[in-house]
Amino acid sequence: MHRHELTDREWELLAPLIPRAVTGRPxxxxxxxxxxMVHKIRTGAPWRDLPERYGPWRTVYTRFRRYALGGVFTQVLQQIQAQADAAGDIDWLVQIDSTIVRAHQHAATGRKRGCVSWTNRPNHALGRSRGGLTTKLHLACDGRGRPLALLITPGQRHDGVCAQALLERIHVRRLGVGRPRCRPDHVIADKAYSSRGFRAYLRKRGIGHTIPEKIDQQRHRRNRGRRGGRPPTFDRDTYRRRNTVERCFNRLKHFRGIATRFDKTAASYEAAVSLASFLLWARSV
Incomplete structure (x- = not known):
């Protein structure tokens, strides 16, 4: 086994989940x-520079692209989450946050047929921000720092706008009978998620939350007097656990193909993040 390759344990978990064609060439x-694929994501190397021991690079790329469009790695991630949930191995104290990913110039060169300018180019989660072309990776992780759900958006998209969509992507299936689990026990987030609308959404779903209040929100509430209502509850001891999601981002960005986006399409980049997330789960169960 070479560096950046699957261990026997990881392959044992992944092999039953890979789709196989019944007919066709061997x-x-x-x-x-x-x-x-793992070597490419781990090193950030171009597809053409894959070592010969992995076979023709076009075969690896074509298979990866097919899996990306088919959502195979998303399904693989959900399956290992279901296995962990059945074993009672998921800590449902969920943390959410986002990180900016710089897009390499090769990620911005894709052009759809008929597109002659940047303005009518399809949106592949590439946005303009102070650092240039960027993508934002929104993540929800469990209390042990393993990804539960992810969302890819352009880099300028605000965290609070995507919070509800991110939580609704949590979908842990049951191995036996029963509906998938979609509701965390508790959510921890920073001040970027401190909006009245998001807090109301969490209360409506019966999800406890620990989110600090912004200074301007505190001032506005005090200025309204009794009409401002009571301040939201905030537990400092619980909030200290928010660094778990930061450590999760740190482990994901050990994959250089995640820390810098080289993929032209959002589907390919999301598939790469899902594969890296599966490896984080496989190394912890």
Whole structure:
């Protein structure tokens, strides 16, 4: 086994979840192809520069693109979450946050047929911000720092706007009978999520939350007097656990293909993040 390749344990978890064609030509070895994908994401190397031990680079890229469009790695991530939930291994004290990912110049060169300018180019979660072309990765992780849901948006998108959509992506299936679990026990977030609308959404779903209040919101509430209502509850000891999501981002960005976006399409980048997230889960169960 070379560096940046699947261990026997990781392949044992992943192998039953990989779709296989019943008919057609004999396919390349699945483990070798998946190892090529992991090597590419871990090192950030171009597809053409994959080592020869993984076979033709076009085979690895074509398989990765097919899996990305089919949502295979998203399903793989949900399956290992379901296995962990069945074993009672998920801490439902959920933390949410986002991180900016710089988009490499190669990520911005894709052009759809018929597009002649930047303005009518399809949106692949690339946005203009102070640092240039960027993508924002929104993440919800469990209390042990493992990704539960992710959302890819342009870099200038505000965290609070995407908070509700991010939480609604939590979908942990049951291995037996029963509906998937979609509701955390508690949510921890920073001041970017301190809006009345998001707090009302959490209360409506019966989700406890620990979110600090912004200074201007405190001032506005005091100025309104009795009409301003009571301040939201805030537990400092619980909020100290918010660094778990930061550590999760740190582990994800060990994959250089995640820390810098080289993929032209949002589907490919999301598939890469989902594969890296699966590896974080596989190394913890």
């Amino acid at each position: 396919r390349a070895d699945d483990r070798k192809v998946i190892n090529g």
